[in-house]
Amino acid sequence: MSQEALDHIVVVGISVGIALVLGCALGVLAHRSPRLRPPILAVSATLLTIPSLALFAMFIPLLGLGTPPAVVALVLYALLPIVRNTVVGLGSVDQSVLRAARGMGMGSWRRFLRIELPLAWPVVLTGVRVSTQVVVGIAAIAALVNGPGLGNEIFRGLRSLGSPFALNLVLGGTLGIVVVALLFDAFFIALRRLTTARGIR
Numbered sequence: 001m002s003q004e005a006l007d008h009i010v011v012v013g014i015s016v017g018i019a020l021v022l023g024c025a026l027g028v029l030a031h032r033s034p035r036l037r038p039p040i041l042a043v044s045a046t047l048l049t050i051p052s053l054a055l056f057a058m059f060i061p062l063l064g065l066g067t068p069p070a071v072v073a074l075v076l077y078a079l080l081p082i083v084r085n086t087v088v089g090l091g092s093v094d095q096s097v098l099r100a101a102r103g104m105g106m107g108s109w110r111r112f113l114r115i116e117l118p119l120a121w122p123v124v125l126t127g128v129r130v131s132t133q134v135v136v137g138i139a140a141i142a143a144l145v146n147g148p149g150l151g152n153e154i155f156r157g158l159r160s161l162g163s164p165f166a167l168n169l170v171l172g173g174t175l176g177i178v179v180v181a182l183l184f185d186a187f188f189i190a191l192r193r194l195t196t197a198r199g200i201r
Contacts (some may be wrong), residue, residue, distance in 0.1 A: 005176050008149035012139055012184065015071050016132050019078035022130075024124065026079070027086020028112075037087065044080040048134075052077070052141045068148030068173040077138055078131035085127025089120030122196050129188040136146045140173070156182070162167060 030037040047055075055076065059069035093116050101111045109176070143151030150173045158171030 003155050004153055005131050005180060008139060008180055011067060011070060011148050012132065015074035016078055016128065018129060019075045019082055020128055022075065023079050023082025024086050024087065027083045028090065030083065031087050031090040041084060044083045048080045052138050053144060056073055056142060056145045065146035067148055068141035069145050074135045074139055078135050081130040083129040085123050089123030090116055093119045114117045122192060125188060125192050129185065132182055132188065133186045136177060136184060140177055
């Protein structure tokens with residue numbers, strides 16, 4: 001595996017990891033506060049509609065070129081599926097189960113950690129899986145702001161159109177991104193099996 005492929009995996013992994021923490025926090029807040037739910041979902045959805053090159057470029061004055069603007073932009077792109085699926089997953093938890101837990105004396109956070117989150121986890125993880133696939137593709141554009149990853153190989157090929165190796169570079173970078181996407185997808189399939197109770201798979 002090339003260094004650029006490893007860099008692509010790392011920048012996607014970091015971005016999705018940060019987005020998972022932020023997205024779950026926003027999703028829990030939106031679930032528990034019906035008043036905040038519409039603006040949280042609306043802002044997350046709006047971020048996903050901003051053209052990728054424009055969003056990367058917006059952070060150059062603040063963060064310069066390279067990995068930082070790439071990570072920030074990718075985190076913002078990854079938020080919507082995670083936030084939305086967190087809201088949906090928590091909303092699908094059977095209220096009778098929560099009432100029973102409350103009757104047993106479980107506090108709010110204990111109910112959340114022991115009951116709500118485990119039951120909602122498969123839906124949340126599906127959102128993370130979707131976000132990862134989105135980010136894997138968009139991360140290629142980060143090469144235009146000197147970001148890491150396989151996009152550099154693609155743009156090297158585009159800059160050298162007409163040379164014998166241009167097509168190979170473009171195809172190599174594109175196929176590399178497809179392979180990275182498949183690897184992440186296989187990882188999340190395995191993670192779901194390992195972290196989800198058999199009764200709710």
